[in-house]
Amino acid sequence: MAKTNYIIPVFVPHKGCPFDCVFCNQKRITGNLEDISIDKVRNQIGDYISTIKDYENKNIEIAFFGGSFTGIERELQENLLKVAYEWKSKGIVNHIRLSTRPDYINEEIMDFLVKYGVSIIELGVQSMDERILNMSGRGHTPEHVKKAVNIMKKYPVKVGLQMMVGLPGDREDSVNYTADEIIKLKPDFVRIYPTLVVKDTELEQMYINSKYIPFSLENTIDICKDLLIKFIKNHIEVIRIGLQPTENIAKGKDIIAGPFHPSIRQLVEDKLFNDFLNYIFYNSKLENEKEVIIETNDKNISSVAGHNKSNIKFLKEKYNIGKIKIMRNNSLTDRNVKLFTNRSRIVYNITQYINDAI
Numbered sequence: 001m002a003k004t005n006y007i008i009p010v011f012v013p014h015k016g017c018p019f020d021c022v023f024c025n026q027k028r029i030t031g032n033l034e035d036i037s038i039d040k041v042r043n044q045i046g047d048y049i050s051t052i053k054d055y056e057n058k059n060i061e062i063a064f065f066g067g068s069f070t071g072i073e074r075e076l077q078e079n080l081l082k083v084a085y086e087w088k089s090k091g092i093v094n095h096i097r098l099s100t101r102p103d104y105i106n107e108e109i110m111d112f113l114v115k116y117g118v119s120i121i122e123l124g125v126q127s128m129d130e131r132i133l134n135m136s137g138r139g140h141t142p143e144h145v146k147k148a149v150n151i152m153k154k155y156p157v158k159v160g161l162q163m164m165v166g167l168p169g170d171r172e173d174s175v176n177y178t179a180d181e182i183i184k185l186k187p188d189f190v191r192i193y194p195t196l197v198v199k200d201t202e203l204e205q206m207y208i209n210s211k212y213i214p215f216s217l218e219n220t221i222d223i224c225k226d227l228l229i230k231f232i233k234n235h236i237e238v239i240r241i242g243l244q245p246t247e248n249i250a251k252g253k254d255i256i257a258g259p260f261h262p263s264i265r266q267l268v269e270d271k272l273f274n275d276f277l278n279y280i281f282y283n284s285k286l287e288n289e290k291e292v293i294i295e296t297n298d299k300n301i302s303s304v305a306g307h308n309k310s311n312i313k314f315l316k317e318k319y320n321i322g323k324i325k326i327m328r329n330n331s332l333t334d335r336n337v338k339l340f341t342n343r344s345r346i347v348y349n350i351t352q353y354i355n356d357a358i
């Protein structure tokens, strides 16, 4: 059985970052406005671990989020990593994770990180289109990303790449170009962040002055669904879509505008299943049936139904089906479905659809 994962987040807000990406107000995003203190971090990690029962059998990770970790003063990096490494060297913590910028990685930095047990590194790629990187004030180029990934791959670390959707100047084709370039780099996983207009950022001013129009939620869901298909097809795990909602990460609070939804990942998965089921109905010529039964495992039940049963309503209407019943079948593996009518039995794996799509 897979071990339960525990992630101990340590926020490193905007420390040492001389850049001003138009979308970023790191202090607001991480929700931590105080300066970082090593004692506090030590206590925070210790307190968290003390709440985990039977920790030897758990997968525990200390994750330094926010900011550009390898851009902060080396002494502070070292002090933070030493605290994390104490737990890792005792065998209690399995992984130390951090995120940074592509131009803040080189061999010397990697030697230093690996010495302190860092085993997962995420790079904020955001776009692989130079024009969009410039318009977003990123201060690095796609070449920095390629160089950084090539260096990281020589070390025993997992490589994660973060991309954004809907940056200034972005269009569907530039988003797809970024995803294709990321796929070529073969990361271990990706995160997808739709661009949101956050309070007190340059993007907020651009939005107010009509110089930036965010992507709509509907369009973003469609684009992210296509990205998910691309990454699944290339065996790259998408570990997150959208910012983690917090007290302040909500529309009307720090989010001024943009395609924010607290469950955007679920909406993207719903859309993927809508397309997948439509593909099955169409290819199996399932029309004018009195009843169709769809079996799926627990994990996919809500995606099969769709938000407010939207997928079921769509299929019933489009294919003139009297009744569609969803039934639980946990013997089915992830993203497999079985369909029954009174005259046929159809088993589909989503990879069949994914291989045909895009």
Ligand code: SF4
Residues within 6 Å of the ligand: 014, 017, 018, 019, 020, 021, 024, 025, 026, 066, 067, 068, 101, 124, 138
């Ligand atoms: S590099 Fe990272 S922390 Fe610095 S401004 Fe850009 S997004 Fe924010």
